[in-house]
Amino acid sequence: MMHLPFLKSGRHHLLHSSNIMAELASTSEIPKHPTKDEICQSLLAHDASTFFEGKPAVDIPRAAVLIPLFFKNEELHVLLTVRSQHLNTHGGEVAFPGGKEDETDVDIVETALREAEEEIGLPQDQVEVISKVVPSIAKYGIVVTPIVGFISEDFVPQPNPDEVECAFSVPLADFLSDENHTLQRGTWQDRPWIMHFFHHPHTTNAGKKIVTWGLTAHMAMVVASMIYKRPPNFETDKGFNWENPTKPAEETYFRFLSRNGYLEPQEGSKL
Numbered sequence: 001m002m003h004l005p006f007l008k009s010g011r012h013h014l015l016h017s018s019n020i021m022a023e024l025a026s027t028s029e030i031p032k033h034p035t036k037d038e039i040c041q042s043l044l045a046h047d048a049s050t051f052f053e054g055k056p057a058v059d060i061p062r063a064a065v066l067i068p069l070f071f072k073n074e075e076l077h078v079l080l081t082v083r084s085q086h087l088n089t090h091g092g093e094v095a096f097p098g099g100k101e102d103e104t105d106v107d108i109v110e111t112a113l114r115e116a117e118e119e120i121g122l123p124q125d126q127v128e129v130i131s132k133v134v135p136s137i138a139k140y141g142i143v144v145t146p147i148v149g150f151i152s153e154d155f156v157p158q159p160n161p162d163e164v165e166c167a168f169s170v171p172l173a174d175f176l177s178d179e180n181h182t183l184q185r186g187t188w189q190d191r192p193w194i195m196h197f198f199h200h201p202h203t204t205n206a207g208k209k210i211v212t213w214g215l216t217a218h219m220a221m222v223v224a225s226m227i228y229k230r231p232p233n234f235e236t237d238k239g240f241n242w243e244n245p246t247k248p249a250e251e252t253y254f255r256f257l258s259r260n261g262y263l264e265p266q267e268g269s270k271l
Contacts, residue, residue: 058263062108069149078223080212098111131148168203170198175223
């Protein structure tokens, strides 16, 4: 299988979104050009390096993803991948480069960097790691920690066809915009949940439309909100707190531990 080229995209202009929070779009504009220093300060203000300190020591499968940021035409972009169709889990879906923790990894940061090198040929020493983002619980009960780092705008991904079909980039601010955004309501862990879908009309994979959704979309929204210091221009559920992302992450984590037998809920607990 040949490596697909690095798929570049510009701004997205196709209007395709719900009107639920349309009034926000006219009153809250996304800053166009945060500086690198401002971005780093915003990320470090919410750094989650100490998230697991003081919490129960439990043996849970862990994974990490790298959220690679870079500037293109002075605008902040994020690099994503489309997973190979033949993979047993999440085949054909958009994801950040990453994977499960290996016993030889020094820490979770190395997990993200190692996986990124394996999947898209990104040398570990070419990533400027900035911060850890609050972890999320993936579909199969894996605790996933996002690692945010800067890469060179000149980096050209070399997708490993065993794991990745292609790599592409979009402006990070797209994950706060209601353009090309749709949502779906449902439940998760017996609680209301809103699933977000971001359609990338100017980016394709062998002619197929690309949509970022699920956990990857959620992580991108969290990082974008941190950097731009504002909520999205569309409705989110109560589990999304752009001002204090640690609070809902801790609630979700403890609820997961309780529901899966890692700890006993206290009397009166709402877990």
